[in-house]
Amino acid sequence: MSYQVFARKYRPRTFADILGQDHVVRTLENAISQDRLAHAYLFVGPRGTGKTSTARILAKALNCTGGPKADFDPDEDICQEIAEGRSLDVLEIDGASNNGVEEVRQLRETVRFAPARGQFKIYYIDEVHMLTNQAFNALLKTLEEPPEHVKFIFATTEPHKILATILSRCQRFDLRPIPAETIAKQLLHIASEERIDLDEAAAWAIAKGADGGMRDAQSMLDQLVAFCGEKISEANVLDVFGFTSRETVAGLSLALLSQDSARALEIVQREADAGRELSQLLGELIGGLRALLVAGLDSEAGAEGIPAESWKKMVEAASALPTERLLAVIDIFAETEGRMRWATNKRLHLEIGLIKAVQSLGEVRINDVIKILAAGAQHLPETPAAPPTKPDAEPVPEPEPQAESKPEPKAAANAGESPLDTIDQMIAEAPDEPVEAVGKPKPKPAPKTETAPEKPKDEPKPAADDFYQDPLIQKALDMFEARIRK
Template sequence: MSYQVFARKYRPKTFDDVLGQDHVVRTLKNAIEQKRLAHAYLFVGPRGTGKTSTARILAKALNCPNGPMVDFDPENDLCQEIAEGRSLDVLEIDGASNNGVEEVRQLRETVRFAPARGQFKIYYIDEVHMLTNQAFNALLKTLEEPPEHVKFIFATTEPHKILATILSRCQRFDLRPIPADTIASHLQHIAKEEGIALDDSAAWAIAKGADGGMRDAQSMLDQLVAFCGDSIHEENVLDVFGFTSRETVASLVGALLARDTPTALGLVQREADAGRELSQLLGELIGCLRALLIAGLDATTGAEGIPAETWKSLTEAANAYPSERLLSVIDVFAEAEGRMRWATNKRLHLELGLIKSIQALGEVRISDVIKVLAGAADQFQGNGGSPSPERTALPPSEPKAPAPSEATPEPAPVATPVPTPKAEAPSKGALDIDALIDAAPDVAEEPPAPIKTESSKPEPTPEPEKAKEADDDFYKDPLIQKALTMFQATLK
C-alpha cells in the first residue's frame, strides 16, 4: 500500500474521533437518535478543523446498514466507500470548480433519482461560498423542498459570502479552532502509534504554530519526521518552521515589564538573525500579554505553555502596573502588527512597537496627576487642614526623582514668567508628584485670607484696580506657586 500522510491516515472515522468540536458532535448525535434530521446542514469554520471529516461521518451515520445510527461500524463496506469518496449515494462536489448555473441545473436533475444502496442521496458541496449568485438562486427551490431521500451538506470558511436565503434554509454548525493542548495531545498519540519520540515542548510548539488547525499540525509533524527521523525536539521545530520558543517570549515580556529597552531590542535582533518569523513572535508576545492581563483578574487562567516558575515571575512583574497600562501596551503592539502585515522591513516596526510600549509603561498620565491631587485635597479636608501621614502615590513602577528645595520662590507679576529653582529634572520626563505632596504642609500652614461677602446684597463688580489686586493675590497663593514650580510652568 502506498504511503499516506498523517492528515489522511489519522482522519476521524466516527463521531468519537472528532476532537475539539463537542458541541457539534453532541447535536448531530441527538438529532440522529431522536430522528430529527434536517434536509440541509452548513458547517462553518477555519481550515483544518474537521468540516469535511464531520460531513463524511454524518453521511456514514445516515447511510450505514440499519441506519441512521450513531454507533455505526466504520469498517463496513458502505462506510469504507463513503470514506474513500467512491460512494454512488454520497456525491462530493468542489464548489470552486463547479460554481456555475449549469452545474446546479445538472444537480437538480439528479436529485430525483433514488439512492443506489443507502437510505439517502447526500450532496456534499465544499467551499460553497464560491458558487455564483445565479447558481445559488437556481438551488433555492430544490434546497428548500428537496425529495425525502435527499440531504444537503455544505462547508465553507467564509459564511458571509453566502446568500442569506441559503443560510436561512440550513442548520448552521460553527466549528471552532481546536485548543493547542488538544492538538498537542493528539500529536503525541500519532507519534506513539508511529514509534516516534516527540518531546512535549516540541508538540506544544507545533500546536501553537498550527493556530487551531489539526490538519496543519499533522502536516507539520509529517514534515518534521522527514527532517529529523524518529526523534523530534523543540529546537527542530523552531529551526524548520521559524517559530519562537516559549522561553524567548517569556524573556522578551520580562524585559518589557522591566522597561529594559536594550535587552528587549537585543532579543529581537537575535531572533531576526536566526531567521525567525517576526510576525509570529509579535503574535506570541501579544498572546502572553493578554494572558497576563487576564491572570490579573482571574488567577486560575492558563499560562500559555510557559513554565510555572517563569510564569510566576511574569505575573508578579505585571501586577506592578495597573490594567490600563497593559491595555495601552497591547494597543501599541496591535497597531504594530497591522503595519507589519504589509511592511517589508518587519523588524523596524517590531522594534518601534517595543520602544513605544516601554514608554507607555513609564509615562505619567493626567489621570495619575488628578488622582494624586484629589487624594491630597481629601486628606487636608478630612484632617482640618493638617497633613495626613498617608499619601496617595503613583504605581510603584514610576521612577523616583529627587525632591526639590522646600523654599518657595518669590511671587512674580502676571506677565512675567515665574522663576524656577535649579533642581534636577525628573528622569524620563516623569513628574515628581511626591515632591508636590511634600509641599502641601507648607500650604496648609498659610491658608489664603477668606473673602468677606454680604448675603443681603449682590456682590458689586470689582473695579479694574481691585480686580488686578485680586488676581495678584490668587497668583501669590503658595499652592499655586508650588504647583508652578513643580510643573515648571509659566502664566501668561
C-alpha cells in the same frame, strides 16, 4: 499498502473523534437521536478545522446499518465506503470546478433517483461559495423542497459569498479554530502511536504555528519526522518553520515589563538575524500579555505553553503594574501589528512599537495622581468644625474703603475721550447731595476722605435752581449748545 500522511491516517472516524467542536457534535447527535434531521446543512470554518470530516461522519450516521444513529460502527463496509469516497449514495462535489448552471441541472436530474444502498442520497458540495449566482438560483427550488430521500451538506470558508436565499434554507454550523492545547495533546498522541519521541515544548510550538488548524499541525509533524527522524525537539521545530520559542517570548515579555529597552531590542535583533518571522514573534508577545491579563483575573488560567519558571517571573513582574498599563501596551502592539502587515521593514516597526510600549509603562498619568492624592488625603488630620454663630449676634460692620482720588475732567478730555465720556466724568464729580430736579435721587456715594469736611446734618437742602447754576452743568450745556426748558 502505500504510506498515508498523518492528516489522512488520523482523520476522525466518529463523532467522538472530532476535537474542539463540541457544540457541533452535540447538536448533530441530538438531532439524530430525536429524529429532527434537516434537509440541508452548512459547515463554516477556517481550513483544517474538520468541515469535510464532520460531513462524512454525518453521512455515515445517516446511512449506516439500522440508521440513522449517532453510535454507528465505523468499521462496517458501508461506512468504509463513505470514508474512502466510493459510496454511490454519497456524492462529493468540488464547488470550485463544478460551479456552473449545467452542473446544477445535472444534479437536479439525479436527485429524483432513489439511493442504491443506504437510506438517504447525500450531496456534499465543498467550497460551495465558488458556485455562480446563476448556479445558486438554479439550486434554490430543489434545495427548498428536495425529495424525502435527499440530504444536502455544504462546506465553505467564506460564507459571506453565499446568497442569503441559500443561507436561509440551511442549518448553519460554525466550526471554530481548535485550541492550541487540544492540538498539542493530539500531536503527542500521534507521536506515541507512531513511536516518535516528541518533546512537549515542540508539540506546543507546532500547535501555535498551526493557528487553530489540526490538518496543518499534522502536516508539520509529518514534515518534521522526515527531517529529524524519531526524535523531535523544540529547536528542530524552530529551525524548520522559523517559529519563536516560548523562552524567547517570556524573555521579551520580562524585558518589556521591567522597562529594559536595550534587552528587548537585543532579543529582536537576535531573532531577526536567525531568520525568524517577526510578525509571528509580535503575535506571540501579544498572546503572552493577554495571558497575563487573564491570570490577573483568574489564577488558574493557562500559561500559553510558557515554562513554569518563566511564567512565575512574568506574573510577578505584571503584578506591579495596573491593568490599564497592560491594556495600553496591547493597544500599541495591535497598531504595530497592523503596520507590520504591509511594511517591508518589519523589524523597524517592531522596534518602534517596543520603545513606545516601554515609554507608556513609565508615564505618569492622571489616574496615578488621583490615586496618590486620595491615599494622602486619608492621612491628613481632620479640621475642627467652626463654632456656631449666635442668632442674636450683631453683624460686624465691614471696613469702609478709602475714597479714590478723582481725576480732573480736563485730563480726560485732553486724552481724546468722547463727549459722552466727558459727561460721565462730570457727573461722577458732581456734588454728592441728592437733588430733586434730576428726577431720581442718586445712590449714596462712597465715604468722604479725611480732607473733605463733613457737612452738618442741619444744613438746609439746596434749591432746585442751584443745580442748574453748577459750573459742571453750565459747561455741559455750552458743549452741547443746549438750553433748559421748564
